[in-house]
Amino acid sequence: MIQAIDRAAKVLSSLQGARHLGITELSAELGLPVSTVHGIVKSLQGHGLVAQEPGGSRYLLGPALLKLSNVYLDTLDVRARAMRWTVELARRTGLSTRLGVQLFDEVIVIHHNERPDGSQQMPETGLSIPAHASAMGKVLLAYSPEYTSELLGRTLRSLTGATITDPAQLAMQLTSITEHAIATEEDEAVLGESSVAVPVVDTRGTVIAAVAVVVPTSEWPPESSVLNSLRETARNISRELGASTWPPRAPQPAVVAHSEP
C-alpha cells in the first residue's frame, strides 16, 4: 500500500465524516504534521477531488467525485441489467426496491426504485448502510466468508434498538442465509423499515450484488408472493448476467474435509 495514496484516501474519508475541515483539524484527526496534510490536500484539490469552502480556508469533498461516481454507475453491468427487472418488482409488490453491492463492512445502494404509490420519497442511490444492519448486507456477507470472519471480530455498531450487535447471533443468521438464499432485517437500520434481500450471481457463480424490497414494519412480514417475486427478480438478473444456476451454491468454508481423491 503506497503511503501517500493511503493517506490521501484517509483524507477523503475524514472529509466524508465531517463535512468541512481545516488543515489543522485534519492533521489532528490523522495524526500527521500539518504540512504533510497540506501537501496531500492541495494535490487532491488539483484534481478537483477536494475543494475549498468558498471564502473560508476549510476544505470539503470536490465535484470530481460526482463525475467519477456517475461513470462508476454507468460501468456497472449488474445495474444496467437489473433496472428493468427491479422496476417490474416494484410494480408487482408495490414496494421500493434496492440493488446493492458490498464496500468492506457496508452496503452501497447502486440502484433504487421508488414505491409506486406516488408518495414523495428520497432517492437512495449512493446510500451506505452498515452491512450487519441490512438484509442486502447480510446476503453479501454470507457469501463472502473472508470479510465476515474479520467483521465478526470487531464491535458491531448499533443503529436502532433492534440492530444485531452480537457476533454469534449474526454468524448464526449468516449460515441460515446461505442455506435459504434469503435474508431479512427488521427495524435494524431504520425504525419502521424492514427488508428482505436475495443474492445476484454472475457467470462464475459469484455473488456480486443483492436485490431487496423495503417493507414498512407495519406490514411485516411480507406475503409469500412478495418473496417469490423477489426471488424471481434475482434469478432473472442473474440469468442475464450469464449465471447458469440460482440460488448460488453456499460458499465453501475455509477448510473442506476431503472433496478430491
Added chain:
Amino acid sequence: MIQAIDRAAKVLSSLQGARHLGITELSAELGLPVSTVHGIVKSLQGHGLVAQEPGGSRYLLGPALLKLSNVYLDTLDVRARAMRWTVELARRTGLSTRLGVQLFDEVIVIHHNERPDGSQQMPETGLSIPAHASAMGKVLLAYSPEYTSELLGRTLRSLTGATITDPAQLAMQLTSITEHAIATEEDEAVLGESSVAVPVVDTRGTVIAAVAVVVPTSEWPPESSVLNSLRETARNISRELGASTWPPRAPQPAVVAHSEP
C-alpha cells in the same frame, strides 16, 4: 503536487474514460512501468476507489466513489438551498432545470429537475458538459477569468455542428455575459436541446454556481417570462446564501486602466 497522488488521480481519470482497463493498458496510457501502476491501483483498490471486474483481472472504478459523491452532494449548501426554488422554476416554466458548478473546463450538474410533463427522462445529476458548450459553463467561465484565459488557448472540442470552437467568438460571448448576467447556448452540446443560464452568488459576491433551464430547440427562443422566472430563481437562491446584490458585479479584468486615485 505529490507525485503518487497525482498519478493515482490520473489512474482514476483514465478509468473514467475507458471503463475497463488492465494494468498493462493503464501503464501504456500513463507512460509508466507496469509495476508502478500496479502499486497505485492496488492502493486505490484497498480503499474501494477502484475495483476488479469480477472474474477478470481488469480494473474499473470502485463503489467508494459513489459513497463519497453522495456526501459531496449533501455538503453543498447551494444545492440544498436551490432545490425548492428550482422545483418552482420547473413548474412555472414547464421546462427541466439544472444547477451546475465548475470543474476546470467542464460543468458538473449537481441538481436536476425533470420537465413536469410526466415524460420519461434521464436523471442528469452528475452529468458533465464541456464548459464552452454549455450555457451554465459560459456563465461560470465569464465570472472566473483566470481559467478562461487558459481555456481559450486550447483547442475547443466540437460536440455538435453548432458548438463554438473559435476562441475569439467565445471570448466575445463571455464579455457580453458579464454585462447582462445571462448566457445562452443553442444546440451546442446536444442537438435539439438549447439552454439559458444565470449566475448564483454567495455572501462574498462570488459566482459559485449557475442555474439553467433546458429549452427544446424547437421552442427556441424562450419567452421573456421564462427568462424572468430564471432570473428570479437565481436571485432567490443567492439571497438565501447571503448575497446582498444580484446580478453580481462583472469580474475585474486582470489590469484595470485607472479606477482608483
Added chain:
DNA sequence: GAGGATATTCGACATTGTCGAATTGCATTC
C-alpha cells in the same frame, strides 16, 4: 498440454515525500 501474454512479487537505488521551523495571512480583540 504448450505457448504467449498479463498480472504480481521482489529488492536495490535514488528520487520523492515527509517533517519541523519560519513566514505569511486572516480574524478577532482591545
Added chain:
DNA sequence: GAATGCAATTCGACAATGTCGAATATCCTC
C-alpha cells in the same frame, strides 16, 4: 486602527519511501 493569536502556507534538508526492472506466477489461447 493597531496588536495579538491562530491557522494556512512556504521552504529546505534528510532519509524514508515509492519507483523501477527483472524474475516469477497466473491466466487465457490455441
